[in-house]
Amino acid sequence: MRFIWLQDLNFVENPYSGGAQATDFSHYQEGIKKGYEQVLITPQNWRNMPIQEEDILILSNIKNFGPERFVDKPNPIIMFHHDYLFCRYRLFYPQLEKCIKSCAYKEPWEKLFKKAKLNIFLSPLHYKMHKEVFGDSIEPHALVPSPVDPDKFCGMKKERKKDVITVNTALPFKGRDNLIAWAHDNPDRKITVVGARSDVPLPSNCEYIGVVPYAKMPELYNEHRFYLELAGTPQPFNRTICESYLSGCSLITNDLLGFVSWGWKSRDEVRKKVGKNASKWFWKAIEKVIKCE
Amino acid sequence: MAADRKCSLLIHPKDSPFTVHSGYSVWGKYISIGLKDAGWPLAVYAPVGVKYNVLTFDDIDCYPGTEESFGENLVDMHLDRLKRETGKEPLLLQIADCWALTRTYDLARQGKIRFIITPPVDWISPTPQYILKKLSCAMVVVPWCRYGQDMLRREGLKNVRDFIPLGVNTDLFQPLDRSKFPETMKSLGFEEDTFNLVIISANQFLRKPFAEIFWGIKMFMDANPNVKVRLYVHAPTVVKGGYNLSDLAKHIGIDKITKTSDDYAHICGDYDEKTVVKILAMADCLLMGGLEGFGMPTIEAQACGTPVIGLNVGSTAELVKSGILVPPKGTFYIPNLLTKALPHEKGIADALQVIHDSPRSKWKSGIKFVRENFDWKRCVIPKWIKLLEDIEGELDGRCELEIPKPSETLVEQSKDIKVIS
Numbered sequence: 001m002r003f004i005w006l007q008d009l010n011f012v013e014n015p016y017s018g019g020a021q022a023t024d025f026s027h028y029q030e031g032i033k034k035g036y037e038q039v040l041i042t043p044q045n046w047r048n049m050p051i052q053e054e055d056i057l058i059l060s061n062i063k064n065f066g067p068e069r070f071v072d073k074p075n076p077i078i079m080f081h082h083d084y085l086f087c088r089y090r091l092f093y094p095q096l097e098k099c100i101k102s103c104a105y106k107e108p109w110e111k112l113f114k115k116a117k118l119n120i121f122l123s124p125l126h127y128k129m130h131k132e133v134f135g136d137s138i139e140p141h142a143l144v145p146s147p148v149d150p151d152k153f154c155g156m157k158k159e160r161k162k163d164v165i166t167v168n169t170a171l172p173f174k175g176r177d178n179l180i181a182w183a184h185d186n187p188d189r190k191i192t193v194v195g196a197r198s199d200v201p202l203p204s205n206c207e208y209i210g211v212v213p214y215a216k217m218p219e220l221y222n223e224h225r226f227y228l229e230l231a232g233t234p235q236p237f238n239r240t241i242c243e244s245y246l247s248g249c250s251l252i253t254n255d256l257l258g259f260v261s262w263g264w265k266s267r268d269e270v271r272k273k274v275g276k277n278a279s280k281w282f283w284k285a286i287e288k289v290i291k292c293e
Numbered sequence: 294m295a296a297d298r299k300c301s302l303l304i305h306p307k308d309s310p311f312t313v314h315s316g317y318s319v320w321g322k323y324i325s326i327g328l329k330d331a332g333w334p335l336a337v338y339a340p341v342g343v344k345y346n347v348l349t350f351d352d353i354d355c356y357p358g359t360e361e362s363f364g365e366n367l368v369d370m371h372l373d374r375l376k377r378e379t380g381k382e383p384l385l386l387q388i389a390d391c392w393a394l395t396r397t398y399d400l401a402r403q404g405k406i407r408f409i410i411t412p413p414v415d416w417i418s419p420t421p422q423y424i425l426k427k428l429s430c431a432m433v434v435v436p437w438c439r440y441g442q443d444m445l446r447r448e449g450l451k452n453v454r455d456f457i458p459l460g461v462n463t464d465l466f467q468p469l470d471r472s473k474f475p476e477t478m479k480s481l482g483f484e485e486d487t488f489n490l491v492i493i494s495a496n497q498f499l500r501k502p503f504a505e506i507f508w509g510i511k512m513f514m515d516a517n518p519n520v521k522v523r524l525y526v527h528a529p530t531v532v533k534g535g536y537n538l539s540d541l542a543k544h545i546g547i548d549k550i551t552k553t554s555d556d557y558a559h560i561c562g563d564y565d566e567k568t569v570v571k572i573l574a575m576a577d578c579l580l581m582g583g584l585e586g587f588g589m590p591t592i593e594a595q596a597c598g599t600p601v602i603g604l605n606v607g608s609t610a611e612l613v614k615s616g617i618l619v620p621p622k623g624t625f626y627i628p629n630l631l632t633k634a635l636p637h638e639k640g641i642a643d644a645l646q647v648i649h650d651s652p653r654s655k656w657k658s659g660i661k662f663v664r665e666n667f668d669w670k671r672c673v674i675p676k677w678i679k680l681l682e683d684i685e686g687e688l689d690g691r692c693e694l695e696i697p698k699p700s701e702t703l704v705e706q707s708k709d710i711k712v713i714s
Contacts, residue, residue, distance in 0.1 A: 104691040
């Protein structure tokens with residue numbers, strides 16, 4: 001039995017180039033521990049990697065592949081949703097009436113989701129947004145949070161001298177306008193802005209420090225008391241807010257973060273659910289539907 | 294209050310609607326004014342007639358072109374300019390000989406522009422494959438007549454919408470009392486007791502059948518030696534790639550009854566729509582023998598109560614209510630692989646006989662027919678408005694016009710801030 005991962009990006013070569021890659025890599029490593037044979041196919045090597053009929057396909061971020069390629073395949077399919085694949089703007093799903101009732105892109109994706117043996121979502125919020133559009137076509141489903149390493153992201157018992165930190169929220173689809181509004185409304189708060197640069201000027205109480213290497217992030221979170229993320233559109237999970245919470249930051253946020261929709265009550269509970277347990281959870285959900293055949 | 298439109302429009306008639314008098318420019322004028330009045334922010338791109346500097350006519354900007362013909366070199370830059378100026382995603386709306394365009398299709402294929410083409414379909418099936426391939430790059434193809442619509446659909450093109458004809462201003466094009474225009478009659482070479490024939494056409498070898506029409510007139514004259522025939526030809530008389538019309542008339546033997554328009558007046562744009570109305574209203578018959586994509590004079594003449602002789606192939610068959618259709622004498626290929634047809638000279642002569650022998654009152658049904666089907670304001674512009682609204686709806690439905698803003702529910706939820714310790 002082989003598992004074929006299909007992903008637009010190579011998460012084995014660049015596991016930390018993005019949240020989806022980091023998540024997939026973590027699950028992939030757990031799969032190796034379980035002794036599963038796994039192959040990664042990206043659009044670059046697609047033509048050189050033949051798929052056997054008995055292979056199980058894990059379709060991760062497949063926007064560049066498209067749904068039509070898989071709908072008629074005889075293979076069992078596990079649909080692993082990271083964003084809103086069916087949406088033209090997969091990273092910022094606007095949940096408009098036309099999205100729910102008459103999305104122009106719905107049909108081919110619905111065929112694929114319906115065909116899948118299992119649809120895996122990253123949070124209750126992520127699932128709810130899809131359920132509104134696709135109804136029972138996404139059943140059966142499982143909810144598996146993104147695996148964030150609680151050994152890496154944890155409290156360091158350092159004095160938190162700085163106020164608020166926010167990561168990559170200066171992007172429009174990550175809530176840039178809400179960040180700016182909050183900064184204006186709270187002029188006495190000092191906000192450290194990390195990651196992608198905003199294309200509009202930020203208020204004077206925001207200090208942009210650029211991109212910080214991933215390895216340095218735990219320390220940076222531990223220097224701050226609060227993490228701020230006010231998403232404008234429903235985020236499937238959001239690893240950053242989880243990382244900052246595990247690192248001891250209090251959260252200033254809203255209900256549009258998938259992480260928040262899990263409703264975990266404490267850091268201890270979060271530690272138990274994410275990390276390696278999330279990856280174990282991932283494979284358990286798959287084994288349940290594959291073994292049932 | 295004009296509707297809030299989702300797109301901006303770059304109208305590309307090639308010929309300036311406000312300084313050149315051609316079929317394309319007339320279309321450009323009525324369409325740009327009509328769509329502007331319907332609320333679309335727009336500009337016109339007219340490389341023929343506007344060179345260097347953006348000129349403004351009737352509150353409509355005309356962007357310049359530096360290349361001859363369709364000026365494809367600047368299309369994408371003008372679209373970018375329009376987007377910057379209006380803040381709205383631009384659509385290119387182009388009236389054009391589809392076989393002549395190249396860069397426009399490449400840009401569309403690369404996803405850099407969206408364009409709607411309304412081309413003349415002035416050939417007989419089969420359409421060459423290279424033309425079908427080109428047209429498939431357009432977002433939407435809007436033929437001018439059912440002939441073109443049915444042919445392109447039958448040949449497998451999937452993006453063909455219902456045809457929208459060219460139009461005529463029926464407030465302007467109406468019958469006139471000839472007795473009130475003695476100077477005009479004289480300038481055309483017409484008299485009260487003459488059989489007055491008119492040709493209004495571009496001068497293009499084989500595309501416009503001057504030789505066949507001239508021979509048809511000669512045959513009629515030979516069969517009716519007592520009829521005083523007069524012919525006025527409204528076309529540039531000497532054009533590169535066209536006929537020398539004076540020489541042709543002399544060769545065929547109708548030079549003594551033929552008068553032509555003034556080439557210098559054509560160059561200076563002295564012949565406007567009001568001039569054309571008078572020409573057609575003074576005539577007993579308009580001769581249109583070519584395989585036309587449309588043939589505006591066909592409907593203009595009928596609006597003035599003047600019958601038309603036209604070819605029984607292509608658009609003309611749909612447009613002639615007052616007049617006679619003549620059969621082709623054969624088909625032939627032109628270098629761009631299009632199949633064309635020419636009218637039979639005897640057919641023209643026979644048609645002239647019928648029209649000459651009929652009272653003028655017999656040919657009035659065209660007036661109402663044209664008014665009810667081809668008036669710019671009443672018929673044609675509303676069709677374009679409907680089509681563009683449908684297209685905007687489709688683009689909006691596919692979220693192609695802009696990144697949609699989150700729903701009100703999400704906006705409210707995003708403002709509901711919570712602190713989790």
